[in-house]
Amino acid sequence: MSIWNYANPQLKDLVAYEPGKPIEDVARELGLKPEEIIKMASNENPLGPSPKAITAMQEAVKEVHIYPDGASYRLREALAKKFDLQMENIIVGCGSNEIIEFIGHAFLKPGDNVITAKHAFLVYKLMAKLFGADTIEVDDPGYVHDLEAMAAAVTPQTKEIFVANPNNPTGTLVTQEAIDRFMDQVPPHVVVVFDEAYYEFLDNPPDTLKYVREGRNVVVLRTFSKIQGLAGTRVGYGIGNPELINVLQRTRQPFNINSIAQAGALAGLLDQEHQDRTKAITDEGRDYLQGQFEAMGLEYVPSYANFVLVKVGDGNAVFKAMMAKGIILRAMASYKLPEWVRISIGTMPQNERCIAELKAVLGK
Template identity: 35%
Template sequence: MNIALYEGGKSSIAGHSDVLKLSSNENPLGPPPAAMTAIGRASGTVHRYPSTDHAELRAAIGQTYGLAAEQIICGVGSDEVLQFVCQAFAGEGDEIIYTEHGFSMYPILAHMAGATPVQVAESERVVSVDQILAAVSERTRIVMLANPANPTGTMLPDGELERLARGLPATVILVIDGAYAEYAEGYDGGASLVAELPNVLMTRTFSKVYGLGGLRIGWGYGAREVIEVLTRIRQPFNLSTVQLQAAQAAVEDRDWVPACTALNAEQRARLTAALRQLGAACDESHANFVLARFADEAEAGAVDLALQAEGILVRRVTGYGFPEGLRMTVGDAQQTGRLIAALTKWREGRA
C-alpha cells in the first residue's frame, strides 16, 4: 500500500465531444497503415497461441535498428521490460537510483521488486551524472534514467551518458530508457554503449513514434547474458499475435519514423516559440512534448482550466516536482494551432 498509484493522462472533459488529448505523448498520426493491416490479418488467427520466442519481431527490430536479434527482449510496453530488470536484479535491501524529475514508474517498479528507490537531484532539469555517481552505494543494483527525459524533454549533454556508463561499477545495471529516442536526432538510444558494456541495457517502445500505445509493445536490448536472465522471468505468451504482427509491420516501415519525427520537430519548434512568447519558460525538448513552466502553481492551474474550457487536455506534472508546469504533447499542425490559439486567448484574457 506504500506504492503510489500511477496516474495516466486524462482523456475526457465533461461536456466536450471534440477533445484534443495532448496529455499522454501519443503520436498525432497514429500507427503506420501497414500496422493496421497487420492487426486485421492477425485477427484471423486469435484462436492460436502466439509465438513464445518473438523471433520474427526481434529479427525485424534487429534489421531496422542494426542490432543483434538474440540480444533483444520484447515486453508488454517498455514498462514490462523495466519491470523484468527490477524483478531480476533487485530485491529486499537493494537500491535503485532514479533522478529528481524521472519517469514516475521507476520508484513504483523499485517498490514492486521490494527494493528501495533512491532519488538523486538533477541539475537545472537535466540528469546529473555526478549526482548519480555520488549516490551509488554497495547496495545499488540499478540506475534508471530516460534520455530524452520525461517530463522535461531534456537530454544528457554529449559524452555524459558514456561517462556515467563507464563510471558505474560493473555490478550496477544502467537502464537507458529510450521511449523518446527516435525524436532525438542522431541519437542511438545508447545502443553503442550496450555493445561495449555488459551492464548497460536500453529500452524502447512502440507506444510513441510508432503510434501503438494502445497495443502495449516495447523492447529491450542488452548483453546476451542479461537478456537470458530476463527471458527466464518473462511469461512465455506475454505478447499476443496481434501485438507481435502489428509491431513487426510498424518497424518494417522505414519511412514512418522520419516522417513523424520531421513533423514533430517542426511543430515542437513552433509550440516552444509560442510558449516563450506568451511568457512561459521552456527548455529545448528532444521528445514529442514540451514542458511549459508558468509563474507558479496557481497560474499553471489557471492555464490548465482555460485549455480544458477549449476542449484541450494537457498534463499537470506536480508529482514530478513541477507544480508550476504543464506538459504538452506536440500534435500535428492543426492541433498545435488550436493549442496556441487557446493559450493566446488565456494570455489575452488575463492581460
C-alpha cells in the same frame, strides 16, 4: 482483521501511476463531444500508426483463435537486423514498462536501492517500491540528468540506475561525452537502464548500444508507443548483452505480446516513411510551440522529444481550464512541478488551437 495485515507492506504507501486523462472520460464528465476534444497529454503520435501496421493488424485478427508466438520471433529478428545484433540481444515486453518490471524481478530485493534523476519518469520509483527497494533521487540542475552526481550516489546496495534520454517529463538530453564519463565510473554490480522511448526523435542520438556490444550490464529500452503510434498495442523492447537478456527472459510470462500487437509492430518498424513523416511534424510543432511560449513570456524547458514542459503558474488550474475547452494537457504536480504543464506535440491545427486557448486561459 484487515487484509493489509497479510499483504506486502510496501504496497500500502504505493501510489498508482496516473496516466493522461482519456478523451472518453473528459467527454463524459464535461458533456463534450469526443470529436471536439484533442489529447495533448500522453506524448502520442497525432498521425496514428502506419497504414501498413493497420493492415497487418487487420489481417492478424483473422487468427486470434491461435496463441501468439511466445518468443515474438519475427519481431525480435527484425529488431536484431535493424541494430546489427543477435536475437539473443532482444527482449520484448508489454510496453517498455513491463521490461522495467522484468529488471526489478531479476535484480531487486528489500534493502536494495535504485538511482534516478529528481524529475524522471515516475514508474522507476514505483517499480522499486513494488520490490521493496529504496530510490535515491539525484538533483538535476536545469532539469538535465547530472550523471556525475548519479555515479557518485552509488552504494553497495545500488542495483539499478535509470537514465531517461531524452527525459520524460522534461525533454532534456544528456550527451555522448557525459554518458561515456558516467559509464567509466559505474561499478559492475549495477545495471544501467537507458530509457530511450523518444530516441527516434533525435537527429544525432547518443550511442548506448556500444555498451551492449561491449558486454556491459546495460539495458536499452525503446518503444513502439511514440514515433510508431502504437501506444494502444503496448509493445516495447529491451536490448542487452545475451547473458543479461537471458536472465530477464526467465521473468517473462508466456505470450506476453499478443499476435495483433506483434503484427502491427513488425509492419510499423519496416515503414520508415511513416516514421520520417512523424518526426517532421514533431520538429515543426516543437519549434512552433516553443516560439509561442517565448512570445508569451513563458518559461519552458527546450525539448528534444515530442512534448514541451512549460511553466504556467498553477498547473492544475490551467489543466482544468484547458480541459473545459476540450484540450487535455498533463499537469505536473506529481513530478514535483506544480507550476508546470507538459504539452504533447500534435498536428499543426491542434498546436494552433492549443496555443489560442492557452492564451485565453492565461490572459495573454
